[in-house]
Amino acid sequence: MAAAQPNRLPRGGRIDRSRPLKFSLDGKSYTGFAGDTLASALIANGVLLVGRSFKLRRPRGIVGSGAEEPNAIMQVGEGAGAQPNLPATRVELRHGLVAHTTRGWPSVRFDIGAISDSFGRILGAGFYYKTFMYPRFLWKYYERAIRLSTGFGHAPAAPDPDVYEHRNAHCDVLVAGGGPAGLVAALAAARSGARVILADDGNEFGGSLLSCAEQVDGAPAADWVAGVVAELRGLPDCTLLPRGTVLGYHDHDFLTVAERCDVGEAADRQDHARPGETAERLWRIRAKRVILAQGGFERSLAFCNNDRPGVMLASAVSTYINRFAALPGRRAVVFTNNDSAYRTALDLAGARAAVEAIVDSRPGSGGELAARAQAQGIPVLHGRVVCDVTGKKRVRGVRIAEWGGDSWETIKSTIYIDCDLLAVSGGWSPAVHLHAQAGGSLDWDETRLCFLPAQARQSHDSAGAGNGRQSLDECLADGLRAGAEAVAKLGLAPAAIEAPAANSAGQLPIEALWRVPAERDADRCPKQFIDFQNDATVADIRLAVREGYRNVEHVKRYTALGFGTDQGKLGNINGMAVLADALGKTIPEVGTTTFRPVYTPVRFGTVAGESVGGLYDPVRKTALHEWHEAAGAPMEVVGQWHRPWYFPREGEDLHGAVARECLAVRNSVGAMDASTLGKIDARGPDVVEFLERIYTHNVGRMKVGRCAYGIMLGEDGMVMDDGVMARLGENHFYLTTTTGGAANVLNWLEAWLQTEWPELEVWLTSLTEHYSTIAVAGPNSRVLLEKLGCDIPLDKENFPFLTVRNAKLAGMPVQLFRVSFSGELAFEINIASQFALDMWRMVMEAGREFEIAPYGTETMHVLRAEKGFIIVGQETDGSVTPVDLGMNWLLSKEKDFLGKRSLARPDCLQEDRKQLVGLLSADRRTVLPEGAQLIEEAVRAGATPVPMCGHVTSSYHSACLGHPVALALVAGGRARKGETLFAVGPEREPIAVEVVSPVFYDPKGERQHV
């Protein structure tokens, strides 16, 4: 197997050579090992060219080993389980993994688009703002072409087979990052009895310790890690989240962690999680203290052709060698401005690669690490820089020049070295992302040349490399400090713990080198990349500055610097340094751009969690739902409720069923499930006073046992809700609300009661779910109820319209209301929900001889429209007053009520406000389209804008009247009865309509009183 992996080192690494894993890239098969990432396996197989840049389509190779990777962006998996845009550096290898590169056509190696590179000068920063404007109509074609060239992976074509979940957690200390500092910090906190959550981005804890050659407490670093992790695992209040990326640090110490769960045994993993298993889990954590120990990101340096495949971060080279036993190149040059890359040179030498030179920009003789390198026979070139790279699809060599310390002078190269790998270190930037997200400030450290976390704004502290510590010794000690301080802040007794000791070499300071001068000036030299993915170069930043885009945010937006999938982890600081130079400012004067969540990209599905599909929003069903379903009623979605829309018989459509249902109610009897109406029990010594302030009518005049139609207004005078209220006792009312308004109304009443009128003693209880309501309507409704057996007289004298009685119906206790939303003799039966289905069945059974029709929302709408009754939300839209609706009779003159004052504002007194009217189509045949606009003259098309004087709110064919009816809001409508207007609907041909009274049926209202 190893033979098939030409760059696999014979020994070492945290890979399991006994478990080879087959995978493919772009259809070509390769073999890696368990423990590999896709990137390390590719490197082991000698594959480095994996991408193309965004604009210039330059060939690009793997640069990093983690979240900073800008080039190796893959489509992983196939079909519904495919995952777009994964950096190969973060994909754990699994058996049968299918990956595709995402850029380049026809292939990543031979990309026709690469011709763009030849026009690189034209395609400078912001070029698209300067062209594609003329002629105007062509833009959409330009745009189409531009779009085709953008993007990385594809969204899968089928819905996601994976499931996700959210989990809430609280802890005393959340440690973000399980490298040296994080592990020590977690240990210090956990040993002291704190509830600890330790989350680490990687598949195993240890961070940099997994890929370093150093020792801790005299043992290999990885052994020390294993010991600490074992101890933490044994502590009851310590939760370990490997593969848990801390994504966001939000207000009030709320953090989100994405945990990747779909990673069982490597051999049987698939593109997606197994059925029943969670693919990813989003932890929503509230922490008392947070220790941020996410380490740092190594920077690259800007020099000509620094993007050629084979130019890699020095730390990534070390990681591939030490952790994965994969050797990225055989003839290497190391280029650095600091000490850390010397370790890479030693690692390379240890892996038997030829290290041709260490090119160190710093003058002088070097420190301890340089001595070690020289001892290994590695030439160290001090005071020199790599100024250019040759080779296109792979580094072939580097040009080296003497460095005089001025980034903007031109320079002459004097040495050329053949190599296939250039390991670069431009220094380290602490991962301050979460600290900054939390609102913490940053300070520029002129010695270490990086932004360090300064003032915290929430309960967080930074530790280790993320706090600017450079050597392993320092990181371990800083982690211990942070852990102990967190323990102290929590008021816990600190446990004794000794700082682990490492054998860190002494370090010399970094040099302020960001951009390497070239043989030609910055605008003419070969491209020096800052942001690899977006092709933002040194010249682009300088151009932006010349063009007046001088603020860092402008530069970022103009050049797209930092907008890639790595969010600037690799290039942002270098970009700021180049910008600072161009502006003649210092880096801290230029400042950073805002660090925004999320730290690394996260699947939409993970953020959405469980609440998708059937769980997107709860479905509310009435107690009678199963009967409706069995009866074949289609459902209307009303808020969260499912309500039966109509009850079709064999062969009936909506219109046929509704006509039949309407006629049944008008001529005999029908029954409707009205259970979704909001029901509120209101009682207490001050209930009358309270309701007087809420409702517009005189509540106090209602006698016990009476019902009344009531409306409530917002304080702006607009109709908010309506319903029937009943006075059940001296200080006891029963209120109903609209289906959609139930929760709002209860909240509204409670708010007034608690915040404005706390002196009123009133108690409100929602009964919406407890009681079901069966409306029995039609001339035969009374005989039907009598047939069921009722213990009270139901005749007109004893039980008149708009009254309520407690009764036993069919032996069951009910509340009977004589109210009607159809204009017919009607009863509403309020019954405890557990008995409702029985009652409904008995009503249906008893009604059979009257040919009772169950009816749904549509018939209810038609019946009420025939009577001119409004539906809040259909006849009203938040801009309609009760006066507009002709409800002056409901407005008490004797008291104040909510919204009353607003009705006296000038605009509410206008004569030409839209008012509720009825409409009849002139031909008495055409059913007006709902939502049709009303105009005064049938104007021809073209002459816009056409003044509108109203719109159709409801429109139905009335089976009992034999013609269509419609309700509308019409400007000054009440005074326009008899006038002809024109309704304009989707057909555009205006329909002549006559303005009439909104009450079409039984205008005197006699039928409900019988």
Add this chain to the structure above:
Amino acid sequence: MNRYSAFSLLRNALSHNRNWRAAWRSPEPKKSYDAIVVGGGGHGLATAYYLAKEHGIRNVAVLEKGWIGGGNTGRNTTIVRSNYLWTEAALLYEKSMQLWEGLSQDLNYNVMFSQRGVYNLGHSLQDMRDIERRVNANRLNGIDAEVVSAAELGKAIPCLNVSPAARYPVLGASLQRRGGVARHDAVAWGFARAADALGVDIIEQCAVTGIDVSGGKAVGIQTTRGPIASDRIGVVVAGNAGVLAQMADLRLPIESHPLQAFVSEPIKPVLDTVVMSGAVHGYISQSDKGELVIGAGIDAYNGYGQRGSFPVIEHAMQAIVELFPVFSRVRMLRVWGGIVDVAPDACPILSKTPVAGLYFNCGWGTGGFKATPGSGWVFAHTMAHDEAHELNAPFSLERFSTGALVDEHGAAAVAH
């Protein structure tokens, strides 16, 4: 001003792009101006541009406390449409739409206005009634609009879930074909460059600290770069309108809330239009770079923090996955927030104030970006003539006393 064109790109490439001139100067503020626009967002810059272009008032300063376009201009989801319900709002947004349609050419700056259509989905019978009503009204107002069935939607937007089995099935939609998206930063930069070319001074890093009022008239302002005199001051500072109003002892019926948005990583083209849903709350488009750009809801609480609460993002994501199940595996890259100034009727205030010579343009809620050119155009008129243009006359401060509100809650994408 360098004229931008393919030819100029070529010519400048030959000189290694070293001869491009600054898109706008960075002048020192003068002692006085004929007009001052406070706020260097899209609306403020557009106001200055139209003051110079349409009204010949060129001695104008735009004062920006940070960097131009750094507020909501650079933080929105870039949707442009004019399919508003009420005639007052519709005509204002339609004016804006007409300006959008020639804006790249007018400014000689490609703002990438992409008329890829905007769908507003309906999920209930009442939604569909409201859509019909709005579409009919739009047409009578001369605004393109059509009603689209669920089946047609399924064909036009293959990744949209139009299954009747969905929790809130899509029953249909309105479509405004002329609607679309634009490149937000370019709008600010394009207006800045064009205004600068007409003589407008764009002054960044200049915060206003006081408004000088004498005898009921505005006479100038105090800034961090010294006092500047002018008797014509327009304030266009979304997110800070209340703070500026206080400086002139004015109050505004506005509350400021966080509004968040997020983008995915760039993926290959998958959505070539704009989809908005009020009921299943979410709106989405795909940028030319390939990112899915998604707007979340407004946080309920008042906030100036330019960040909101995470559950709002979760809800928006649930809505998007509900509407587009195939996006579930796409990854969210970046979340950000802005401050929206919300007026009680979800409509802007473009108004004179009790202080003569002081004008306010604010309260755009979630509708600001699409209105950018139109807002600047009418506000420039208002400042130039000391009187509202008929298009913005309905959007005065008086309406809150008279009750003549223009209630656009139904048409605003975000329910506030």
Add this chain to the structure above:
Amino acid sequence: MLLIECPWCGPRAETEFSYGGEAGIVRPLDPDALSDEEWADYLFYRANPRGAHRELWNHAHGCRRWFGVERDTVSYRIAGSFRLGPAGSETGKGANTERDD
């Protein structure tokens, strides 16, 4: 996500609460006596400060009680919660001491 202290239930996640806007907006006792402008002031005009804000929250998915919170609208830091209601604590919408009913 904010962490809000319900005076009755203790600290809870923001998602348990609903927001009620500025505290201390007292409904005028005699609306008819107000000018349109004064009424509009009550209806629509809020302090909307950049900084400390006294506001109402309702523990909607909890005890359902309304209470007051002092929160900074820029930092979102909460200084504390306070009860509304009967004598001895702050009454009404946070600061209602003038009422006579």
